[in-house]
Structures are given as structure tokens and as C-alpha cells.
Amino acid sequence: MRSDLAQSYGQDRLPRYTSYPTAPHFSPAIGEDVYRRWLKSVPTRQPASLYLHVPFCRSMCWYCGCHTSVTKRDDPIAIYASGLRTEALLVAEAIGQRLPLSHIHFGGGTPTIMSPETFADLVGALRYSFFVLPDAEIAVEIDPRTLTEPMTEALGYCGVNRASLGVQSFDPAVQRAINRRQSFEQTATSVERLRRAGVSKLNFDLLYGLPLQTADSCLDTVARCVELRPDRFSVFGYAHVPSFKKHQRKIAEESLPDSVERHVQSETIAQALLDAGYVRIGLDHFALPDDNLAVARREGRLRRNFQGYTDDSADTLIGLGASAIGRMPQGFVQNAVPTRDYLARIVEDRLATVKGYAFTEEDRFRADIIERIMCDLAVDLPKISKLHGRDPESAIVDRSRIESLIADGAVTMFDDRLSVNDGAEFLARSVASAFDAHLPRSAATHSRAV
Known part of the structure; x- marks a missing residue:
């Protein structure tokens, strides 16, 4: 391990480079009118990708850096899903043809917070507005703590074939410190149900640099995860930005590891995954050797977008939902971030784009x-x-x-x-x-x- 390098460069504050230029450079100069022009010129014979953001959870994890909010009621979620269905239709009408889709990704928040019926209606609306290719990858992010059997069955019924499960850490002390209590048994049950429903491609998300986390607890978490043999791992460093995400103030800064310890944790996880037969993908992903991501890496086709590393070669990414970012051949676009503002625009049959960036x-x-x-x-x-x-x-x-x-x-x-x-x-x-x-x-x- 190069702890000397971690000491020298670890304190630098840098973008994750899931895009370039990065989101802070987006401007209101790129709004709805520009987006409409860009949509009209989308190459409709080339497959595109679709990202849908669902900004709701049942409880707030204190480490979270996503645009999401807590709701105990189902009504706001159903109303929001209706907005997504309408936005999909508005985008399709602006394009003028049914755009072929090779990838669909439901992110959040917790997309599976929707009822099975609401999720099925939404997928049906997407298939109506776009042409979902028969071999399209349809992926969803999942909180194993709230995934029900009926929802799992709905995922299989709707053609979902990849799921990303949030794990982060199985250390009870860490879980208490981040307000996310999740047992190994809950995670294993979700894995079993998903595979039984035909959702066979599985990713696990892990975090290092969390409060009270140690290299030993990271190693124990990896050992438990490897028992379930997911196809991929995403291993991210916790980003502590309490000035930007106020709920992170609940995490005591003195409980956070320094850059050297973060590096030790990261490399401990990496080595354990390599020893378990996974291949390192770029900065922070790992995959089994026969996984599409590993194949893309070997063949020089690996790409990077807002979801991390991908084998998705599409030049067009349509973003639906509050805060969603899309990538067009001409530049980036982003929807209104507050859910209320997003829905207000959709109700008026307007595209929700409020800022973006035109490439030079x-x-x-x-x-x-x-x-x-x-x-x-x-x-x-x-x-x-x-x-x-x-x-x-x-x-x-x-x-x-x-x-x-x-x-x-x-x-x-x-x-x-x-x-x-x-x-x-x-x-x-x-x-x-x-x-x-x-x-x-x-x-x-x-x-x-x-």
C-alpha cells in the first residue's frame, strides 16, 4: 500500500469525474428551449439510455449524498410516478419518434419504494413512449431493508435484469453511526428473491471512510458479501460535505478516519475482492471476469457516466425526474432539483430542464x-x-x-x-x-x- 501517496494527495478536494465538465459548471443558459432543440436532433437510429431518479426513502441514511427525502406515505410517491410517466411522454413527443433504448436505470433514493402496481405502470409507460430493445439492460437500485416479495416479483415481471443493492457495511457500530441498520440476513434474503424472480445480475455497493469504520470491519463485510457472489462491486469513499448535505452533521467528524486510514480501508477491500476472483475496473469497481464490465475493460470499451463505470456506448442519455441529469451529443441538461418545482413544470406540460452545459x-x-x-x-x-x-x-x-x-x-x-x-x-x-x-x-x- 502507498500510504505515502495517500498522505501527500489524500486531502485534495476533487471531482469524481463521472462527467466533464462537472455539474457545478452547469448554467441556466441551457434551459427548456435549448433542450427541445437538442431532442429534435437526437439520432433516432442509434440506441439511447434512460435514467429515472426517484427521490424518496423510508428513512435517511446520514452518509447519503443523493437528492432524496423521507416519506412514510405512498401518495407522494404515486403522484411523482405519474409525473415521470408524463415527462417520458413529453420527451418522446419532443423527439418525434420512439427512441430505441439499450439501457434503463432506476436510481434514487429508493426506486423500489414504489408499489408493485405503480412500478409496473411506469415501466409500461416507458415502453409506450420509447422502444425498449429486447436485450436492453434494465437496472434498479435497491434498499434490501424495504424490498418486499411482491415488489421483487414485479421487477421480474417488468423485465428488470440487473439490481444494485446498497450494503455499505455490516459492522453494527458503523451502521448505528450512519443510521442504517441492515443485517446480512436481510441482504441474503433479497439476493435469493431477486435471483428467483429472474433478476440475475447483481451489484453490491460498499463504502469506506465511514464513522467508526476500520480495515478489519471492511474485511469482514467483504467476506460476508462474497458468500452471496454478486457480479459486481462498487466501492466508494464516503464524501463528508455537511455544508451541502445538512443531515451529515449528525455524523461526528472526530469519528471519521483520516486519508491514510481511508486508503488502508480502500486497499483492504480491493485486495480482498481480487483474492476472491474479482477484476479491478478503473478506480472503484470490481467485477467477475466474465461480467460485461470486465469484458469491456479488456476490449478497451469501458465508459464512465453518472452511474459510474459502464459498458453502455450510447451518446444520448435521457434523464427523467427531479434533479436528473441527461447527456446529449451537444451537452448536459439537468432537471429542477426540488420535487415540488419538478412536478409544477410537468403539470404544465413543460420539460423540467432548468440548467445545463453546451460542450465546446x-x-x-x-x-x-x-x-x-x-x-x-x-x-x-x-x-x-x-x-x-x-x-x-x-x-x-x-x-x-x-x-x-x-x-x-x-x-x-x-x-x-x-x-x-x-x-x-x-x-x-x-x-x-x-x-x-x-x-x-x-x-x-x-x-x-x-
Whole structure:
């Protein structure tokens, strides 16, 4: 483990680079009218992807950084689902044709907080508004604590074939500190039900850097998870930003590990998953060798979007729901964040887009570089520069950072071909940031690099 590198670079506040430019650079200059123009020009013979955001949970996990709220009643959820159905129709009408979909992802919040009937109605509306390809991946994020058998059956009935289960940690002390009590038995029951319903592709989400968490408790959590043999793991570092997410103030800062301990936890999880037969995917994902993600990595087709690493090659991502972000060939768009504001626009038969970003040629150039660093942990600057008609010498924004990373043994660079060295994979964001032309001017608060 390179604890020296974690000590040197771990305190830096950097984007996760699930997009470039990142969301803090979105502007109200890109609104509904621009989005309508972009939708009219969507290439309808090419498959697109769809993301739906469901911003409701039954209880608040104190570590959460998502746009979500707590509700004990079903009425607000049903009303919101009606809004999603209407928005899907409005988007389809703006496009003018039934856009083919290769990927659908339900995120949140807790998408499975919907009743089985409401979920089935929503999926039916999506199939009416769009053409869902027969081999489309339909994925949903799940809280095992609230997943019921009827809902599991509805997922199978609706064609869901991938599920991401939030686990985070099985350590009881950590669970109490983050307000998320979830037993191994609850998780195992959900896995059994999902597989029985035909939802056979499973992802587990783990967190490190949580309050009271230790490397030993991380190791114990991984050991329990591996018993259930999910296809993929996402392993994220907890981002403590209480100024942005006020419920995080319930977490005592003195209970949080420092950058070196966070690095130890991260690498402990990584090594345990490698020992269990999983393949490392980029910065923070792991997959079984025959999983689509591992195959895409081997073939150089790995991509990165708002859901993390993916084999989805679509250039168009339609975002539905409050706060949802979409990616068009021309740029990013984002819906109104407050649920009330989102629904108010949908009720008026308006698209909910309130801000976005139009790509420049410079952005496209840098986005390609950053995506390859994040996905391949390497980048061929002459190759990408040639594709964009640029000089490789102009690619690096923060040359002192690259020189420092090279001097510290984290990065190797030869003939403008850069690679992250073994043992320094956790610094991918630090490497990528040296090519980010927006970062020096950004006042946004990001998570720690390690």
C-alpha cells in the first residue's frame, strides 16, 4: 500500500469525474428551449439510455449524498410516478419518434419504494413512449431493508435484469453511526428473491471512510458479501460535505478516519475482492471476469457516466425526474432539483430542464482524455490529440501536478503516453484533475481525493 501517496494527495478536494465538465459548471443558459432543440436532433437510429431518479426513502441514511427525502406515505410517491410517466411522454413527443433504448436505470433514493402496481405502470409507460430493445439492460437500485416479495416479483415481471443493492457495511457500530441498520440476513434474503424472480445480475455497493469504520470491519463485510457472489462491486469513499448535505452533521467528524486510514480501508477491500476472483475496473469497481464490465475493460470499451463505470456506448442519455441529469451529443441538461418545482413544470406540460452545459471542442478533447484515465488508468495523448486536431503539449493544464506524481512514482510518462502505476490506482482522480481546465476556476466543494 502507498500510504505515502495517500498522505501527500489524500486531502485534495476533487471531482469524481463521472462527467466533464462537472455539474457545478452547469448554467441556466441551457434551459427548456435549448433542450427541445437538442431532442429534435437526437439520432433516432442509434440506441439511447434512460435514467429515472426517484427521490424518496423510508428513512435517511446520514452518509447519503443523493437528492432524496423521507416519506412514510405512498401518495407522494404515486403522484411523482405519474409525473415521470408524463415527462417520458413529453420527451418522446419532443423527439418525434420512439427512441430505441439499450439501457434503463432506476436510481434514487429508493426506486423500489414504489408499489408493485405503480412500478409496473411506469415501466409500461416507458415502453409506450420509447422502444425498449429486447436485450436492453434494465437496472434498479435497491434498499434490501424495504424490498418486499411482491415488489421483487414485479421487477421480474417488468423485465428488470440487473439490481444494485446498497450494503455499505455490516459492522453494527458503523451502521448505528450512519443510521442504517441492515443485517446480512436481510441482504441474503433479497439476493435469493431477486435471483428467483429472474433478476440475475447483481451489484453490491460498499463504502469506506465511514464513522467508526476500520480495515478489519471492511474485511469482514467483504467476506460476508462474497458468500452471496454478486457480479459486481462498487466501492466508494464516503464524501463528508455537511455544508451541502445538512443531515451529515449528525455524523461526528472526530469519528471519521483520516486519508491514510481511508486508503488502508480502500486497499483492504480491493485486495480482498481480487483474492476472491474479482477484476479491478478503473478506480472503484470490481467485477467477475466474465461480467460485461470486465469484458469491456479488456476490449478497451469501458465508459464512465453518472452511474459510474459502464459498458453502455450510447451518446444520448435521457434523464427523467427531479434533479436528473441527461447527456446529449451537444451537452448536459439537468432537471429542477426540488420535487415540488419538478412536478409544477410537468403539470404544465413543460420539460423540467432548468440548467445545463453546451460542450465546446476544448471540452470534448479534455473529456476524452479524462475518461480514458478514469477507465484505463492510462491515456495515449498523441492519439487523442490527433483525433481532435490538437497538440499533445496543450493537453496538460497542471504540469506541476503531473511532474509531482511522476517524481513520487505514481505515474509513468513516455512519449506523451501516460499510465498510472500499480499501487497508485486510487489516485486516478488526482491524475485526471491535471487535465481539467475548469478546476482552477471552480469554487465547488468536492469530496476528498482519497
